[in-house]
Amino acid sequence: MEHVDLAILGAGAAGLFCAGSALAQGRRVLVLDHAGKPAEKIRISGGGRCNFTNLATEPGRFVSANPRFSASALARFRPAQFVELVDRAGIAWHEKTQGQLFCDGKATQITHMLLRRMEGAELRLNCAVTGVRHGGDRFLVDTATGPVSAACVVVATGGKSIPKMGASGIGYDIARDFDLRCQETLPGLVPMTFAEQDLALCRPLAGVSVEARIRHGGATFKDALLFTHRGLSGPVILQISSFWRPGETLTVDLAPDVDIAGHLKRQRGEAGRIAVATALSRMLPERLAQAIAAELGLASARLADQPNKMLEKLAARINRWQLRPVGTEGYRTAEVTLGGVDTRELDAKTMQVRKVPGLHFIGECVDVTGWLGGYNFQWAWASADAAGRAA
Ligand code: FDA
Numbered sequence: 587m588e589h590v591d592l593a594i595l596g597a598g599a600a601g602l603f604c605a606g607s608a609l610a611q612g613r614r615v616l617v618l619d620h621a622g623k624p625a626e627k628i629r630i631s632g633g634g635r636c637n638f639t640n641l642a643t644e645p646g647r648f649v650s651a652n653p654r655f656s657a658s659a660l661a662r663f664r665p666a667q668f669v670e671l672v673d674r675a676g677i678a679w680h681e682k683t684q685g686q687l688f689c690d691g692k693a694t695q696i697t698h699m700l701l702r703r704m705e706g707a708e709l710r711l712n713c714a715v716t717g718v719r720h721g722g723d724r725f726l727v728d729t730a731t732g733p734v735s736a737a738c739v740v741v742a743t744g745g746k747s748i749p750k751m752g753a754s755g756i757g758y759d760i761a762r763d764f765d766l767r768c769q770e771t772l773p774g775l776v777p778m779t780f781a782e783q784d785l786a787l788c789r790p791l792a793g794v795s796v797e798a799r800i801r802h803g804g805a806t807f808k809d810a811l812l813f814t815h816r817g818l819s820g821p822v823i824l825q826i827s828s829f830w831r832p833g834e835t836l837t838v839d840l841a842p843d844v845d846i847a848g849h850l851k852r853q854r855g856e857a858g859r860i861a862v863a864t865a866l867s868r869m870l871p872e873r874l875a876q877a878i879a880a881e882l883g884l885a886s887a888r889l890a891d892q893p894n895k896m897l898e899k900l901a902a903r904i905n906r907w908q909l910r911p912v913g914t915e916g917y918r919t920a921e922v923t924l925g926g927v928d929t930r931e932l933d934a935k936t937m938q939v940r941k942v943p944g945l946h947f948i949g950e951c952v953d954v955t956g957w958l959g960g961y962n963f964q965w966a967w968a969s970a971d972a973a974g975r976a977a
Pocket residue numbers: 595596597598599600601618619620621624625626627628630631632633636637638639713714715716742743744745747748751752753754755756920921922948949950951959960961962963964966
């Protein structure tokens with residue numbers, strides 16, 4: 587039987603990075619993946635440009651049953667350290683918004699950098715892992731091509747999102763086989779689906795984008811909201827999807843920091859002969875302004891004819907739009923999986939299972955999920971480095 591010091595299950599962002607960190611400790615490392623290519627999610631990430639980190643990374647940018655768990659690994663492997671690797675590899679990058687760093691060129695440059703960093707480790711593709719068990723003082727990793735004996739195992743098999751790209755959820759099965767607790771898994775950073783009455787407004791507005799603010803579940807996001815044929819999308823919707831639970835109503839502010847009622851009343855005094863839609867279009871994209879005026883039966887109404895009550899109704903519709911999503915698009919399109927291996931089972935410094943020395947979980951399969959904006963990769967690098975140094 588084949589023997590290695592360290593078997594890393596999954597050749598995604600976390601698995602490849604972990605291999606590089608473990609090699610530096612002089613280990614014999616084998617990385618296994620059932621896919622034909624490594625790190626397929628890096629290839630498609632950030633619209634093909636890979637948002638590889640976020641300079642504002644801190645534990646508050648992650649969703650977890652234990653919000654402090656990520657602090658240790660994040661403090662010991664910071665965004666600047668990853669940027670240093672990117673710079674050393676000669677990869678050009680730029681800051682988009684809010685600390686988000688993207689490659690200027692293709693995302694696959696990051697994969698190539700990670701593969702070079704782990705030269706000396708063996709990468710075995712097209713090799714499905716089916717389980718992990720104890721084998722005396724070692725572990726036995728069951729694979730489609732036979733068992734592998736390993737002194738240490740790092741589970742880096744990701745979550746359930748995008749099964750078409752190789753997501754299997756096997757990390758959670760392995761955790762359960764070792765009697766570890768798992769937090770319920772749910773799709774995160776995912777477009778939401780809407781009832782017919784909301785779609786009736788959204789569809790004709792497909793392509794319109796507006797900056798919106800949504801406060802929900804203790805989180806507040808202000809970012810672009812995009813009307814689509816399927817409902818609503820854009821960063822602000824993806825962000826809030828990680829905090830929304832079925833049955834909950836969202837309150838959307840389509841003109842954050844703008845007192846719509848105050849503006850309309852002032853304009854009514856100054857230029858009351860204009861149409862309501864024209865007045866609204868000074869604060870909103872024109873098509874959205876027209877649609878909202880029409881929805882309230884004011885398609886060709888004059889501002890001067892509207893009583894305060896109607897202006898306040900319009901303002902509420904814009905500043906406090908109540909929306910009840912019916913669901914999400916699910917794992918098929920979710921960027922991440924919320925929940926996963928319960929952090930109470932893991933040592934925060936090494937990502938090692940407290941009651942199973944030598945077994946580690948890293949990356950997306952752990953109950954630490956970043957906001958949109960490069961945080962999930964930073965968690966992959968940081969948790970991988972913590973385990974790679976220790977395993
Ligand atoms: P990841 O999913 O990357 O890797 C898991 C690996 O395990 C895969 O290679 C899989 O094939 C393998 N595997 C699964 N089951 C197996 C089995 N049974 N046997 C063997 N191998 C198995 N984040 C970010 O920070 N910035 C961004 O720009 C983006 N953009 C983005 C776009 C899209 C479309 C998606 C879907 C996701 C993102 N993300 C992102 C999220 C990011 O991709 C994600 O958080 C990381 O890839 C997680 O890294 P992991 O290594 O944990 O899992």
